[in-house]
Amino acid sequence: MLPQVIVRSMSNSNSIKYHIHKHFQKLHKISHKIIRCRISVDIENKHHHKGKVFSISIDITIPGKELVTRKQNQNVYIAIRDGFYAIEKLLQKYGKRKSIVIGNDPIYPSPDNLNPFDSIATGG
Numbered sequence: 001m002l003p004q005v006i007v008r009s010m011s012n013s014n015s016i017k018y019h020i021h022k023h024f025q026k027l028h029k030i031s032h033k034i035i036r037c038r039i040s041v042d043i044e045n046k047h048h049h050k051g052k053v054f055s056i057s058i059d060i061t062i063p064g065k066e067l068v069t070r071k072q073n074q075n076v077y078i079a080i081r082d083g084f085y086a087i088e089k090l091l092q093k094y095g096k097r098k099s100i101v102i103g104n105d106p107i108y109p110s111p112d113n114l115n116p117f118d119s120i121a122t123g124g
Helices: 014-030 076-097 118-122
Strands: 004-007 036-044 053-062 065-073 100-102 105-107
Touching: 004 014, 014 036, 014 076, 036 076, 053 076, 065 076
Parallel strands: 004 036
Antiparallel strands: 036 053, 053 065, 100 105
C-alpha cells in the first residue's frame, strides 16, 4: 500500500516524497492494519514574523479507528519526522487499548491480569 501524498503551496519535490515514503515504510512495518494513509504538506501563511512554517497532516485509517496528527516546523523534513513520530505513538497507544483474546474470553490489560498465567504458577 502506498500513501496518498498531497503537496500544496510549494513545488512538488521528489526529496520530500522520498522522506515521506521512507517514514511510511517504517510505520507500515509497525502496523500492517493500515487501510488508508493520506499525507498533506503545506506552507502556513499566517506566520509572517517567523518566516516559512511547514505543516504536515497525517490521516491514517485502521480497522475501527481514524488517527490524525498535525505538526509544524520551519524545516519541512523535521515537520515530516515529527508528524510520523506522533502518528507512530498514536498507533502504539491504540494498540495497547485493544483487548487480548485467549480462546473466546477477552482479557483486558490491567495491573491485576497482565499475565493470565501468573495465578497458575503461584497456585492462586
